[in-house]
Amino acid sequence: xxxxxxxxxxxxxxxxxxxxxxxxxxxxxxxxxxxxxxxxxxxxxxxxxxxxxxxxxxxxxxxxxxxxxxxxxxxxxxxxxxxxxxxxxxxxxxxxxxxxxxxxxxxxxxxxxxxxxxxxxxxxxxxxxxxxxxxxxxxxxxxxxxxxxxxxxxxxxxxxxxxxxxxxxxxxxxxxxxxxxxxxxxxxxxxxxxxxxx
Amino acid sequence: xxxxxxxxxxxxxxxxxxxxxxxxxxxxxxxxxxxxxxxxxxxxxxxxxxxxxxxxxxxxxxxxxxxxxxxxxxxxxxxxxxxxxxxxxxxxxxxxxxxxxxxxxxxxxxxxxxxxxxxxxxxxxxxxxxxxxxxxxxxxxxxxxxxxxxxxxxxxxxxxxxxxxxxxxxxxxxxxxxxxxxxxxxxxxxxxxxxxxx
Numbered sequence: 001x002x003x004x005x006x007x008x009x010x011x012x013x014x015x016x017x018x019x020x021x022x023x024x025x026x027x028x029x030x031x032x033x034x035x036x037x038x039x040x041x042x043x044x045x046x047x048x049x050x051x052x053x054x055x056x057x058x059x060x061x062x063x064x065x066x067x068x069x070x071x072x073x074x075x076x077x078x079x080x081x082x083x084x085x086x087x088x089x090x091x092x093x094x095x096x097x098x099x100x101x102x103x104x105x106x107x108x109x110x111x112x113x114x115x116x117x118x119x120x121x122x123x124x125x126x127x128x129x130x131x132x133x134x135x136x137x138x139x140x141x142x143x144x145x146x147x148x149x150x151x152x153x154x155x156x157x158x159x160x161x162x163x164x165x166x167x168x169x170x171x172x173x174x175x176x177x178x179x180x181x182x183x184x185x186x187x188x189x190x191x192x193x194x195x196x197x198x
Numbered sequence: 199x200x201x202x203x204x205x206x207x208x209x210x211x212x213x214x215x216x217x218x219x220x221x222x223x224x225x226x227x228x229x230x231x232x233x234x235x236x237x238x239x240x241x242x243x244x245x246x247x248x249x250x251x252x253x254x255x256x257x258x259x260x261x262x263x264x265x266x267x268x269x270x271x272x273x274x275x276x277x278x279x280x281x282x283x284x285x286x287x288x289x290x291x292x293x294x295x296x297x298x299x300x301x302x303x304x305x306x307x308x309x310x311x312x313x314x315x316x317x318x319x320x321x322x323x324x325x326x327x328x329x330x331x332x333x334x335x336x337x338x339x340x341x342x343x344x345x346x347x348x349x350x351x352x353x354x355x356x357x358x359x360x361x362x363x364x365x366x367x368x369x370x371x372x373x374x375x376x377x378x379x380x381x382x383x384x385x386x387x388x389x390x391x392x393x394x395x396x
Contacts, residue, residue: 004260004261004268005263006248006252007248007252007263009244010244010245010247012244013237013244013245016237016238017241019226026287026290027217028216028217030285030286031216032215034306036214039211040245040248040249041246043242044241046204046210047208047238047239048239048242050205050227050230050231051230051235051242063202063231065205069202070202087228088232089225092224108232
């Protein structure tokens with residue numbers, strides 16, 4: 001904008017948000033100033049609270065402001081089932097299905113040796129100690145169906161097998177509501193190989 | 199997310215930004231927590247500073263943290279030319295062209311009687327006193343080429359004429375780089391009527 005340094009600074013700061021370019025940041029800043037000053041102040045306070053107080057759950061590594069997150073602390077969760085995901089948002093996605101009542105472990109990424117992300121960074125030592133505690137019977141690996149996600153899944157499955165834990169991988173196949181003509185051959189191949197008898 | 203009240207609160211607060219729905223807000227919050235905590239804190243501080251200290255320039259009504267904005271305070275601006283726009287962002291757009299060296303007046307909206315926005319709300323009394331000061335020779339009306347923008351332009355042009363000020367409206371026509379086949383008939387009609395002899 002150039003005519004207000006504070007406004008310029010706000011526009012620049014808003015660009016740290018994913019998917020926000022200069023134009024969007026400008027629109028956001030101006031809208032907050034025009035008819036959302038209270039919202040803006042509330043957002044500032046929420047940001048401060050979240051950035052300062054949210055850490056990771058000691059057990060599953062999900063974001064939590066308490067030492068142990070609600071899911072890990074719950075007595076109603078199946079201790080024998082562990083679902084391993086890449087990101088906290090994946091936990092949220094799985095929770096929305098209401099089909100999983102076990103516990104989670106969040107890798108906070110996937111193996112990517114070229115970027116310097118090895119087993120240490122994705123919490124493998126912690127995962128191994130979980131496996132060795134003996135109460136887990138099945139590990140469901142729900143990393144993303146990408147090359148890196150599959151590699152990470154393979155690596156973790158080997159670890160789990162060493163602790164004599166049953167390992168499963170979420171099914172890869174056609175998405176509900178999709179049309180076969182638009183599905184990539186790789187996915188369709190998985191859908192055929194993983195077919196279920198009805 | 200449900201497992202972190204502070205995170206839920208941050209996601210909810212982010213939704214005050216224009217164009218940010220629940221999914222985007224979640225992605226933003228998680229990304230800030232994962233790899234942008236310093237950015238998050240900086241954004242919070244910028245928001246507080248901006249919401250508290252930015253007000254409107256007393257002369258042109260643009261956003262400014264000082265009583266008079268940089269443009270109004272400048273001695274290098276042509277005092278005889280006044281460009282009237284709807285929003286602060288429009289000033290930014292015109293400044294980017296580097297083709298206007300006069301001053302601005304920001305209406306902060308357009309006439310919209312059904313929404314209770316009349317002449318008072320768009321700063322008409324202030325505009326009239328500007329017109330009556332006598333140093334303005336031409337008022338360029340650059341409200342949006344929408345129904346409301348045109349109505350507002352017409353209303354202001356009458357006021358300017360009462361103070362014997364020359365009034366102009368920004369040209370309506372085909373946009374540079376556009377293709378005739380995709381231009382709406384109304385715009386094309388304007389482009390034909392406003393043709394220039396070459």
